[in-house]
Amino acid sequence: MMKFANAQAVVAEVGGLFSLPDIYFQLNEMVRDPRYSMADMGGVISKDPALSARLLRLVNSSFYGFQSRIDTISRAVAIVGIDDLYNLVVATCVVDRFSKIPCDLVDMTAFWMRSVHCGVVTKLLGKQCMPLNTERLFLAGLLHDLGSLVIYQVMPEQASQVLLSIRQDRRLLAGFEHEIIGFTHADVARELLKSWALPESLHEVVGGVLNPESVVTYKLDAQLLWLAARLIDDREFGRPIEQTLVEISDQTLALMRLSREQIEQVMQQAAVEFLDVFEQLLPR
Secondary structure (H helix, E strand, O other), rough: OOOOOOOHHHHHHHHHOOOOHHHHHHHHHHHHOOOOOHHHHHHHOOOOHHHHHHHHHHHHOOOOOOOOOOOOHHHHHHHOOOOHHHHHHHHHHHHHHOOOOOOOOOEEEEHHHHHHHHHHHHHHHHHHHHOOOOOOHHHHHHHHOHHHHHHHHHOOHHHHHHHHHHHHHHHHHHHHHHHOOOOOHHHHHHHHHHOOOOOOHHHHHHOOOHHHOOOOOOOOHHHHHHHHHHHHHHHHOOOOHHHHHHHHHHHHHHHOOOOOHHHHHHHHHHHHHHHHHHHHHOOO
């Protein structure tokens, strides 16, 4: 049974197993370099027909709700913006990479359905309280549980002990991970996203999903992700949303600039929209 001192050691040991394709790293460099234009980046995406087709399906899904059909990557870049499209590239690359990893401890279809649902809820909550750049919230929700998959792969015995201990109640997950493994899936996800050179705004938020109060710079993003994950976890465990909302303090809601009515509306909307995103995002 393998033991690791911390989450950094886990990612250092198995980082190669979870590497992303070259197009991700190429676009990652271009996004950070002002010499490259949106057209340059769109051109790189267009050279990958399968990726282009999936991105176009995503931006034409009900989740975006554009009136007219977007039929080229260049038009998608112009309308959606390169930051949002880049986030969708990251999402697609990660789903591709991890959907190919065999896992005996989790139903991978159910894992990705839950992750997509969390991403959609996080983005929709963000739309209620902030006007811009909510695509990063979808990506945070989608990727927030990746650390669990890494733990399942490299520490299957400890992971199995954790899963047996929580008895499907994910509120207990962090406590048993600390007790049995010594760190949490959120710690591992943070280090994995760092190893991919994703922005601090993403890896700090994902790393703080279990304790958003510990996040300094991106506290609102972290709180929204924490709330979305809590809502999805409780829903899967069979808790009614009314019970979840009663347990969230008025002060916490005020910090997020959300009402309980808005959250209920988001959950109703997400229940309709996330399946469309799921179907377009996962490889066919």
